[in-house]
Amino acid sequence: MTQPVRLIPLLCPHCQTPIPAQPDEVAWVCSNCQKGALLDEKKGAVPLNVFFHASLAAGKKGAPFWVTRGKVTFQERITYQGNEQKAVQDFWAESRLFAIPAFALPLEEAVVMGVKFLHQPIPMEMGKPAPFPPIVVPPQDVHPLAEFIVMSVEAERKDALKHLKFTLTLEPLQCWILPV
Numbered sequence: 665m666t667q668p669v670r671l672i673p674l675l676c677p678h679c680q681t682p683i684p685a686q687p688d689e690v691a692w693v694c695s696n697c698q699k700g701a702l703l704d705e706k707k708g709a710v711p712l713n714v715f716f717h718a719s720l721a722a723g724k725k726g727a728p729f730w731v732t733r734g735k736v737t738f739q740e741r742i743t744y745q746g747n748e749q750k751a752v753q754d755f756w757a758e759s760r761l762f763a764i765p766a767f768a769l770p771l772e773e774a775v776v777m778g779v780k781f782l783h784q785p786i787p788m789e790m791g792k793p794a795p796f797p798p799i800v801v802p803p804q805d806v807h808p809l810a811e812f813i814v815m816s817v818e819a820e821r822k823d824a825l826k827h828l829k830f831t832l833t834l835e836p837l838q839c840w841i842l843p844v
Contacts, residue, residue, distance in 0.1 A: 677701055677711045691728070691766070691799035691839060698793060700839060702803070716841045718791035726841035728766040728799045729781075730806045731788065732834045735759040736814055739829040746823035755817075761785040762834070763842065764809045766801040771812075777844075778813040779820075788840065796841045803837050810834060 674683040681696040691702045693714050700714035720726045736756045741749070763781040765774045801809075811832055819825050 674701075674703070674709050677709050683709055686798060688768075688800045689798045690802045693793070702839075712839055714839045714841065715788070716791050716793050717786070717843060718789035719786070719843050720791055720794040720841065722792070722794075724794060724843070726794045726796045727844040728796050729763040729840050729842050730766050730801065730803060730837045731761065731763050731840045731842075732806070732810075732837050733759045734762045734810055734832055734834045737831045737833075739831070740827065741818070741825070741829075742827040743821075744824035744826050748821040748823040751821065752818070759835075761788075762810050762813065763840070764801065764806050764813075766799045766839065767797040768800050774809065775812055775816050778809065779816050782813060782817060786842070788838075794841060799839070806837060807832065807834060 674685050675681065676683060676694040676697060676699065678699040679694060679697040681694055683692050683694065683701060685692065685703075689703075691700060691712055691714070693700050700712035701709040702712035704710045717726060738752070738756070741752065760782055763778060763785075765777050769777070814830065814832060815828060818828055
């Protein structure tokens with residue numbers, strides 16, 4: 665027999681104000697204290713730091729992203745033609761800043777946006793709060809999405825990627841509201 669569904673009230677972990685959560689949302693900024701909260705399936709709402717980018721103009725809407733530094737280590741890279749190995753080593757020699765869209769977006773668009781940010785990162789400078797769409801991508805989805813972005817970067821190279829084996833190590837996530 666299955667266990668009955670247990671409802672967990674979502675209260676701001678900072679000020680105990682009820683969070684008006686909508687289906688699929690996983691994180692919020694409290695309308696009362698302006699602090700972040702993340703849904704934990706066992707504990708309910710837990711504290712989350714949410715940072716707003718300095719380039720967001722007053723009243724301009726931003727978009728939520730999970731931002732982290734990631735280190736890619738390749739074990740195997742096989743291609744059909746050419747050799748981009750030097751470019752691969754140069755690009756991934758240092759850890760890279762990943763920005764994974766945390767709002768509703770088709771997978772292909774999320775990957776394109778993630779690849780663009782990887783190639784053209786912006787400095788993470790804090791600014792003032794701005795409106796943003798709901799955060800619907802849970803933190804546990806970030807690692808596979810980041811791997812997909814790495815695969816996309818490598819597939820774009822001119823040496824016709826055949827096979828790729830790598831490990832990706834991510835630092836702790838931060839939630840940023842960025843310009844789009």
